[in-house]
Amino acid sequence: MIVRLMGEGQFRVADDLIERLNELDDRAQAAVEAEDEPTLDRILDNMWSVVQQEGEPLPDDELTTSDIAIPPSDLTLEETKRLFSAEGLIPDIPA
Amino acid sequence: MAGLMSRTSNVIKAWISKLLDRAEDPSVTLDYSYEKQREMLQNVKKGVAEVVTAKKRLELQTQKLEAELPKLDEQARQALAAGREDLARAALERKALAQQQLQSLDQQVAGLEAQQEKLVTSEKRLSTKVESFRSQKEVIKAQYSAAEAQARIGEAATGIGEEMADTGLAIQRAEEKTEQMQARAAAVDELVEAGTLEDYTETGSQLDRELAAIQSGNQVEADLARLKREVGSGEKKEIEG
Numbered sequence: 001m002i003v004r005l006m007g008e009g010q011f012r013v014a015d016d017l018i019e020r021l022n023e024l025d026d027r028a029q030a031a032v033e034a035e036d037e038p039t040l041d042r043i044l045d046n047m048w049s050v051v052q053q054e055g056e057p058l059p060d061d062e063l064t065t066s067d068i069a070i071p072p073s074d075l076t077l078e079e080t081k082r083l084f085s086a087e088g089l090i091p092d093i094p095a
Numbered sequence: 096m097a098g099l100m101s102r103t104s105n106v107i108k109a110w111i112s113k114l115l116d117r118a119e120d121p122s123v124t125l126d127y128s129y130e131k132q133r134e135m136l137q138n139v140k141k142g143v144a145e146v147v148t149a150k151k152r153l154e155l156q157t158q159k160l161e162a163e164l165p166k167l168d169e170q171a172r173q174a175l176a177a178g179r180e181d182l183a184r185a186a187l188e189r190k191a192l193a194q195q196q197l198q199s200l201d202q203q204v205a206g207l208e209a210q211q212e213k214l215v216t217s218e219k220r221l222s223t224k225v226e227s228f229r230s231q232k233e234v235i236k237a238q239y240s241a242a243e244a245q246a247r248i249g250e251a252a253t254g255i256g257e258e259m260a261d262t263g264l265a266i267q268r269a270e271e272k273t274e275q276m277q278a279r280a281a282a283v284d285e286l287v288e289a290g291t292l293e294d295y296t297e298t299g300s301q302l303d304r305e306l307a308a309i310q311s312g313n314q315v316e317a318d319l320a321r322l323k324r325e326v327g328s329g330e331k332k333e334i335e336g
Contacts, residue, residue, distance in 0.1 A: 004257065006103065007213060007265050009220060025098035033097065044099075060223035065230070068100040068255030069107055084102050090110055090260050091267045 002058065003051050004066035011055030021047055035067075037077040046075035105153065111256035119273040125232045128252050132225045135259050142266040143211060149273045150207045152280050157200045160193050160283075167193065175326045180319070187318045191311035196283060205277055210269045218263045221258050228255045 001018055004010050013021075026048045031040035047070050058064060071080055075089075083089040097105075114131065115124060167190040174182035231251050239247060 003100075004104070004107075004261065005260055007217070021100065022098070026101045027122050029097075033178055060220050061227040063224060063227060063251045065105075065250065065253045065257055066104060069103040071103050080099075083106060089267070090106065090264045 001067045002064055003055060004069040005048055005051055006069055006071050008048070008052075008072070009060075010058040010062075010064065010066055011051050012058060013051060013055040017050065017054055018068075020050060021070075024050070031081060032077070035077060040077065040080070041073040044071065048073070105261045108253075110260045111253050113257050114259070115252055122236055125236065125248055128255065129184055129225070129229060129232060132221070132228065132255060132259060135262055136218065136222055136225060138266050139221065139262055140213055142269050143214045143218065145209045145273050146207055146214065146269055149206055149276050150279070153200055153204050153207070156280060157197060157204070159261065160164055160197050160200070165192050168318070168322075172326060175319075183319060183322065184315060187315040187322075188311070190318065191314045193296060195311060196302070196316075200283075206272065209278060210272050213265055214222065214269050217262045221262050224255050224258050228252075237318050264336055270312050 001013055002010055002017065003021070005012050024043055028040055028043040028047070031037075031043060051070065072082060075083070079089055114128065167186045171186040171190070172185040174180070174186060228251055232248075235247050235251075
């Protein structure tokens, strides 16, 4: 599977790694719901280092879509929530 | 409820489909997408330039504040020599605040440096992908019928669309940071010019502020004691001589 670390690039990761990421992802989601930013940041950092250490970076000239994307831990809780909201964190496409 | 990973990638996919929906004809889609990619690259370059400008401004401020320190020390010394401990204390309080500002400026410069690095890396990656997209686009346009092309551009266009969404976010965040820094830099400039340097750091808790106040208070007392000794020993020499 292809994972994007937002702002960092794409990585190819093995399936067993996805399982581990899913577990962490559940906990990250719970942290967002509990508005627990320190825990969320810690889990996201953990997810990032798992992907960075065990994934294989995709070459820059490859044009592939990612299966999943992981936000960075330096977003505030508000920004993380905005990322998913209708208004969005990613700026609109320039017309 | 879906996890963060799938929600994030859904947000990106929605962004890409908005981007690609703008054109029906595959060759138009390719050209339109390429045009947007070039615009995005220009935006990243502009973003890097803005961060560099903001950083220079903060560095200039750092120099200005550093030049203030010995001046304030000298003013305090003169005030003390003239028997005006109140004025000496006021000058030393300004000095302590200037030192706090310097620390916070250092952190801000480091923050901007990190943003700059991120943007430069994003720019490099996007630019490689844009080049790769350009050559794929020409091959597709030359070799395939409209129907075949439609299928072939899918992956390339969404792949690069994802990179564009990601770069867009990086630019947006760098811009926000830069704007914050510029607002703060403007505030410091005003205070330095008005000669009333105050602690305006809005971040940090009440406890942080109180601790900082105690710390700067201690520093003022220590500076005052040092100057008193220096001024005192100078007076003694004058009397002896």
